[in-house]
Amino acid sequence: MTSVNVVITEVPVSKPSLQPLSSLVDRTTCWGQPMKVRCSCMKGTSVHYAWYQHAHHKDFLLYQSSDLYLHCGSVEKDSDYYCVASNDVSSQRSDVLSVQVLMPADPNCIYVVYTRGQPIYDCADRMSTTTFQTPPLTSCQAIGKILPDTRNQSSPNNKTDQDLFFFRAWTGVPLWYSFVRWSCFAFLLIFLGVVLKCSKARQKRVKRKRRVCVRRRHQLAH
Incomplete structure (x- = not known):
């Protein structure tokens, strides 16, 4: 080999x-x-x-x-x-x-x-x-x-409660900001509801006026 x-x-x-x-x-x-x-x-x-x-x-x-x-x-x-x-x-x-x-x-x-x-x-x-x-x-x-x-271990209890009210440590977003945001959202929903309700009422009024006009035309025709 x-x-x-x-x-x-x-x-x-x-x-x-x-x-x-x-x-x-x-x-x-x-x-x-x-x-x-x-x-x-x-x-x-x-x-x-x-x-x-x-x-x-x-x-x-x-x-x-x-x-x-x-x-x-x-x-x-x-x-x-x-x-x-x-x-x-x-x-x-x-x-x-x-x-x-x-x-x-x-x-x-x-x-x-x-x-x-x-x-x-x-x-x-x-x-x-x-x-x-x-x-x-x-x-x-x-x-x-x-x-x-x-x-906040060294701060007084009232200050700790105030800090917890104005700031949420687990999200990093102040509570007042969340309150304002959700208030604006609720106001927007109410506003949209009022607008939809007014538009429906207006449509009903228009339909009523059209019906009255049609009836008058039929009466004048006869």
Whole structure:
């Protein structure tokens, strides 16, 4: 038999893993600290990395690098990120890195990072000790917890009731605006009803006049 020498020049990439370079247990993001997440493959030759952001049902290319740098200037709203590792032979996509922004600010923001295989944490204590006016109420399916609303804990009861009357936190629409809107809608319905009723009455009057005219014509003819 003849021997064959096989030389492997390109190795397909394996599924990339996401590894935060700072521990998630320390919850540095609760205090607005930056975080770097590295994308790496166990197998593959001449691997190229690219980070994408998934928002509005679309994928956007951020930059071609193995590291994702998160900070208060870049995280302004909830987003999902993922890494793609590729070479001339194959390409693989990593798990999703979810970022939930609890308080957008620059530089003192509060956000939570979650990815598969990493510890789950929240910033509930940080939110309770932070004073700001209207925290965004967003659902975090990744951590499965509801953060308490502490906007008016230090205010008196009468002020809290007044704020609840003039503002609905779960919709973000003031109550007076909803009252005015529904009042205008009710007035429009009443106005349309009156117009329809008047038009019907006018049509009845016209029909009566026509009948009277026809009767008079018949009488004059006879």
